[in-house]
Amino acid sequence: MAIVLGPNRYGKAETRLVRVSKDGDTHHLADLNISIALSGDLAATHLTGDNTGVLPTDTMKNTVYAFAKEHGVAEPEAFGLLLARHFVESQPQVHAAKVAIEAFAWERLGPHSFQRKGDFTRTALIDVSETAVQVVSGISGLVLLNSTASEFHGFPRDKYTTLKEATDRVLATAVDAKWRHLSDKSDWADSFAGATAALTQAFVNTYSYSLQQTLLSMGTRVLESRPELAEIRLALPNKHHYLVDLVPFDLENDNEVFIAGDRPYGLIEGTVTREDVAPASAEWYL
Secondary structure, three states: OOOOOOOOOEEEEEEEEEEEEEEOOEEEEEEEEEEEEEEEOOHHHHHOOOOOOOOOHHHHHHHHHHHHHHHOOOOHHHHHHHHHHHHHHHOOOEEEEEEEEEEEOEEEEEOOEEEEOOOOEEEEEEEEEOOOEEEEEEEEEEEEEEOOOEOEOOOOOOOOOOOOOEOOOOEEEEEEEEEEEOOOOOOHHHHHHHHHHHHHHHHHHOOEOOHHHHHHHHHHHHHHHOOOEEEEEEEEEEOOEEEOOOHHHOOOOOOOOEEEOOOOOEEEEEEEEOOOOOOOOOOOOO
16 A cells, blocks of 8 residues: 655744834834644655755745734735735745734833733635635633523433533633634725624623523624625634632622632534635644
């Protein structure tokens, strides 16, 4: 039985870029973590060590910094498209490029002073091939909590089930969501802000009987409010809050004092999509 080389790619992971744009005394800050992966006619380097088609990963890193100077850095999706198209168009042996970006937010404190915001990380995943372009935006680490308006009951029980049914509980999660655009042209900033607002509003306004129900509500709200999006994938860890037993202290605990659980945790994942959209042209993950 023959052994053959399967799909492969290579690139430069986690190039850290901080770009300061100066408008007189007022500065603007872009803070990105960029990973690049190229695929194509690259079998020779695996089979024989022939590197004539292997653009050095150090060159990829240098391209990031040079492009940041030459073109500036506005939205992560736009910068990712610029990089991915460059590698596919400039290297004949490269048939596809994937650029993944984490964008870290900073809050302005003055004309040239900033404070790092840690409430979430914005993400972008760009795939450019010779025949297709795909843009996926997203958010990770968006922590949300409802202190009531959540229940969980009616689940099956067996001899290993000890969980009590809840008719009033804390529901908390750290949203990891990615949404696929219908095209590679969009107002990226407006789209991201609108999708994030829709996720948050749906969480706030959904009376939840399960985190699964909340997931569908969040995904539906995003697609209903953002016509430029094809589908959204969500991963919602259930950040458990356990009611503390205060009976030994002769105190009543009316859903007021909790232990915030760390691990293990429930993990709810799902995709919400438009029924009539074309499938994704490249792999993308939660």
